[in-house]
Amino acid sequence: MVESEGSPHVMRGIVCALAGGICWGFSGTCAQLLMNDYGAPAEWITCVRMVIAAVFFLFMTAMRNWRDLVAVFRDRRSLLQIALFALFGVLLTQMSYLNAIKHTSAGVGTTIEQVGLVLIMLYVCLRARRLPRLREALGLAFALGGMVLIATQGEIGRLAIPAEGLSWGLVSAVALAFYTLMPVRVLKKWGAMLVTGLAMLFGGSAASIVVQPWSIPVQLSGGALAALVAIVLVGTLGAYMLYLQGVADAGPVKASLLCCVEPVSAMVLALFWLQTPVSLWDIAGCAMIVVMIFLVSEREPKLAAVLAGEGEMLSAGAAAAAGYDDPPLFAGRASVLGYYTSRPAVREDFGQVEKLLDAGHETFAALGIDEGRKKYPSARRLMHSIKNGTTQVVEDAQGHMIAVFAVSFSPDKNYDSAIDGTWLTDTSAQPQPYAEVHWIAVAYEARRRGVGVFILETADRIASRGGRTSIRADVYPQNVPIQNMLEKHGYTRCGTIVIKDVFGRKKARLAYERML
Known part of the structure; x- marks a missing residue:
């Protein structure tokens, strides 16, 4: 998604992004109320909040695309990454953040947590083997200065806030860095809502087994219940949906910077709602942290879009900073890591597409496949x-263009002829139940990197969006590599068909079909 200055809904996006940031700040204030006024332990709030939010997120995912919810459980590598993200990202962030609020206040805890952006920036510099740029160095200075002002209240050498609060705040900053950087790969493949929902489910379930929240006596009176509902509905789901709308209307860059209002809103709400004392040093420290967020957040739209709309308690500035994390292709299966994108070809692509198809013809020749002169x-x-x-x-x-394929919705006349076997769907049915995938060709330098799997997964989604219940393919009998890939992806070998070319020559093809 690229930011569009001319969008007619930019102002709506700005309002939504600001409202999302305020809602996240409101969530911290409600948590402070629950802990201080109603005695709810941070661990109890964490468990209940995550499990309830997970149910909502997964329900919305199922309503939008239930197939992804089923398919993700067949992707073991993605599940492992989501599980690690759940423990070291979501759960650690929630637990440390709430404990920081418990020992300080919503405003102070939220502000210190934002120091995690500096850790992300330092990680990026270390990964790129470079020194921080000028604005990044200034951001580091502002972050340290703001944290010192809040922690000492201007009296250097004396800690003015509880040591536990500062410690938990720093842990939450580290957790925010994990939270931001760990899920980049699975987010690009499965989307924010599904990953966030599963991570909350895994993290909330793991925490519940240890904490056993059902055994903790918490009196949910009218005020306490209202605060809990507000945390889940307003501070989690509401903030998430508002922020996504802000990204859609105003673009990820504007939305990310506007969400810097989160620590400010937490401090203001704590002051006027809960009458939590706020000193001038707190205000000055918060202001320096907000300046840091602007300084260390990457301004390139394509980077900010990597994690745009990630969800619960991820400041959009962190999302922008995480856009730097783009591991090389050799780091693992690209279809899982989400490095590739597809789009419809345009007229200007014709020459490159022909070169890719020529590479496919050369591969056929190497496999002993005689395509003829044409x-x-x-x-x-x-x-x-x-x-x-x-x-x-x-x-x-x-x-870089590295592959080509085609997904057709028009009837294939070759599939009307007799088959030595049985298709999974009725070829003569109306409306046509199947789509076809053809012309898969991958550049030499991009092979064995998961591109083929990415193509098949993308073709599935295109066929599903087109209302088809299955997808078909036909391959040369000598093309064993593509046969293995199709079968591994869930295609069924249905039999053999005979295809006639324009000269009347007959060639046998293996027929495959996969139900979607």
Whole structure:
């Protein structure tokens, strides 16, 4: 998503992003109320809040796309990453943040937590093997200065807030760094709502087993129950949805910077609602932390978009900073890590697409496949496919075109002929139940990096969005690599069909189909 200055809803996006940040600050204030006035332990609030929020997030995910909710449980690597994110990101952030508030206040705890952005910035510099840039160094100075002002109240050498509060605040800053950097890969594959919901479910369940919140006597009177409901509905779901709307309308850069209002709103709400004392030193420290957020947040839209709308208690400035984290392709299966994107090919792509298809023809020749003198598809057919949006290209994180494929919704006349076997769906059914994937070709330098799996997963989504219940493919019998990939992805070998080319030559193909 790229920020659009000319969008007619920019002002609505600005309002929503600000409201989202205020809601996150409001959440911390409600937690302070629950702990100080109603005696609810931070551990109890963490467990209850996460489990309830997880149910809501997963319910919304199921309503939008239940297939993803089912499919993620077949991706063991993603589940492992989400589980680690749940423990060291979500759970640690929640627990340390609430304990920081318990020993200080909502405003102070939220402000100190934002120091995690500096840790993210330092991690980025270390990873890139470079020194901090000028604005990053200034951000570090402002962060340290703001934290010192809050912790000492201007009297250097004397700690003016409880040591436990400062310690938990620093732990929450470290946790925020984990929270921001750990889920980058799975977020790009599965989306913010699904990852956040599963992480809260895993983290909340693990915490509940240890804490056993049902055994802790908490009297949920009218005020306490209202505060808990407000934390879940307003401070979690409401903040999340408002922030996503802000990103959609105003763009991720504006939304990320506007959410810097979170620590300010927490401090103001604690002052006027809970009458928590706020000194001039607190205000000055908070102001310095907010300046730090502006300084260390990356301003490039494509980076800010990486984690835009991540959800609960992730300041958008942290999302922008995390956009730096773009590991190289060799770090693992690219389809899982989410390095690739696809889009419909355009006329200007024609030359590059032809080169990719030529690489596919060369591979066929190496496998002993005789395509004849006339290669398929022809230039005319390829251009027609590009015009009608059938052809898709795949690009890596640097924007290099590395693969091509086509997903067709038109009936394939070759599938009307007899098959030595049985299709999974009725070929003559109306409306047509299947889509077809064709022309898969991957550049030599991008092979064995999960691009093929990414293509098949993307083709599934395109076919599903087109209302089809299955997807078909046909391959040469000698093309064992693609057969193995199809079968591993869940395709069923249905039999053999005979395809006639424009010259009347007959060639056998293995027919595959997968139910979506």
